[in-house]
Amino acid sequence: MTRPSQDTGRAPTDAETAPSTPAPVVVGTPGSFARSVLDERHPALIERVRRATPYPPGHRRALDALLDEITKGTVEPLGPAEPGGNLWRDEPYYGQRWADVPFLWAESFFYRKLLAALRHFTPGAWLGIDPFAPFKNAELAGSEVDDELAALDRLPHLAPDEQDRTLLLSSLWGNRADLGFQLSAGEAGLGDRVQGLVVDDSDALWDILAAEKPGEPDGPGKVCLVADNAGPELLPDLVLAEHLLATGRAASVVLHLKPYPYYVSDATTTDTLACLDRLTGASGRAAAVGERLRDAVGDGRLILRSHPFSCAPHSYDRMPADLREDFASATLTVMKGDLNYRRLVGDRHWPATTPFTEATAYFPGPVAALRTLKCDVVTGLTHATLAELDAGTESWRTSGTHALIQVSP
């Protein structure tokens, strides 16, 4: 029922009743970041995928058709025989130009169509094959990972609060390990990390996770860690999870993974098991951490969960009841990475000084975002920080050189 305004007795206008949420980011015109993802990143990715695996002619033709559609055509639904295609049947964007649909939806649907082209869900020889596995495997085997794992041996020499900070920052900056993003960076590689964070709520994060809290005799609770990329990001996420368990900050950790390959390097259960192998196959402290993580999976303190909504083209404000319940019952939910950030605050044109707590007010429990900045969306900046960033390098929002830790308690 429309209530009359208290001041005037008239019915409020749409603008007065509308929530103060800004418009969603659409793919838009050439020159925008979103458009560059569709025009440049996705075609380049199709080419990389095609070269990485010897796909048969039918698969290759399907890749050609997808490339044609995203560059010249309109959004076409999945084929009628596509397994699971019913989940996408009622979307409102079919027949529209890719440029005219919401960015978050367009990216998600692109990845779903890529998997359909490669028969990922179709019973047969290619069922379940991860088209991104060659890239993920190469990255996980790399010598940079050796160095990161060896660095764990230095951890015990640090004071406890420095250990906390080191592992938190390692998980945060691990978010640069995103193969889709690296495709755009090209041969120039990733720019140097900027010292300092654009927002650093890490004290609030540790307060929420404090092992012993007055008035809470039940001890530590559950932490939900919503993973982002596999390999060099997931490894420090797992090390952080083990640290939370070992230091009594968490009785259990629920690691939310993707149920199927997504956004090039997003972590699945297969990727998690590969990381555990990489840890236990190392030496020193990394191997010991790997063994403890294996034990934690075995005794139910580290729970691997892959909810279908993790690959949905929607913000978390539309999450289903069972996922909401999981987050609601956690001491803290930690959202890793850029895409989770977009889905957490909503992929919208937020003024950058909108409080993070306001954009995430719907979230059912305490939530933290650990993210390097790789898209236009950001909230929670002070006016001074925003002015300073805008006065500096043009691409601070998208270059992955800046990072933040935000908490809504």
Ligand SMILES: O=P(O)(O)OC[C@H]1O[C@](O)(CO)[C@@H](O)[C@@H]1O
């Ligand atoms: O792996 P992340 O941190 O979620 O980043 C995903 C990347 O893909 C994008 O969604 C664009 O393709 C950006 O938001 C970001 O660069």
